[in-house]
Amino acid sequence: MTPIDERFTEFLLESGALKFGDFTLKSGRQSPYFINAGVFNDGRKIAMFGAFYAEKITSAIAGGTLPSDIATIFGPAYKGIPLAVSTSIALTSMHGMEVGYTFDRKEKKDHGDGGILVGMPLKDGMKVLLVDDVMSAGTAVREAVPKLKSVANVDIVGCVISVDRMEKANGSEISAVKAIEEEFGFPVVSIVKVSEIFDAASRMVTVDGKPLLDDDIKTRANEYLAKYGA
Template identity: 65%
Template structure:
């Protein structure tokens, strides 16, 4: 069991980090990533594998989206939440439910099919139909290279002349893109001219986890793990603004 020391109990970043740990979606250790990098932490969105977890995850996304709309980063007249198949499907659905039921912001959800359906209702998308001029928010779990965005935008545009107004991630790893000092998030923002935000970034995760304890009162993060994280981010983390 993970316990917070109480100092930041109401912090969104602390609550989300605790949720990641308790869901076992976030683990510390030594992991080989798809990129080949050796990382001291690993994030597995597949761990959100039951109704309670995915409902709470949707609430975290909805809280962030409501805040971004309130501050003017996202427009108020967004009509649907889009999640790229497959991992983005439960994210879009749970976020739309949370925005509608808990935040009183009626909104649709949309996701794409991997293969276009040529029978029944047909088409490449499921959920709220896309229309010209519709404003869309994208949701995804973790961005590594921005591949899902680059594949999704042309599909959306081929369906209708929608406006993607922003993307919300669960975690920003804040790592450099291959061959660049900029992160994948920064690269996507510049390429598509919409804001990319996250519920939490990796530096916030480590800051929050460093202040947490196991149920027996021992520190959650060992000195070795904290040092490995600092070294990893010093080597691979993005240092551009």
């Protein structure tokens, strides 16, 4: 089977989620690539997105990075909601793992079922796996952990993201991923690293047979990672 980094890069390109060029990020940095998980807006795309997460999760379980008895997948609102649902469906239907899904409300509901969470109820000792799209500064994780802990004393066993940008955390020489791992003590697993994306894309061609990445983008990618990479 083709390695997951190549298949996932192809999927990102085909979906329009991955673009190469010149982009200004929220941080103000000029980046030679941009990833937008918001394009996974139909059943086929989000199902495939969740299937890649499920594949990576089962691989991490087999390798001992994640435990096999995960109870629920938590996705932070709003982009994390369809991701948590599609991942839990893929884990159940494709890998025989019966897991729940949970997500948060932006505002606490004081009527009906109430509370700040929707989906599988949390209980003390329950193993919870976080999912997010692209980790830049780790803000979503830092907001999610205390919110989950305020509901129950759950065991947060890790976080799975689509792309590790491999960039330094703010004011640090280590990556945002490494900073989260050190701060919370659980692993952050990525489907693909940005270096693997560029490596895979460098071997791809356009429909008319031209290299997908020209020399200018390759040069700027190397310069970007040399400047901001951890």
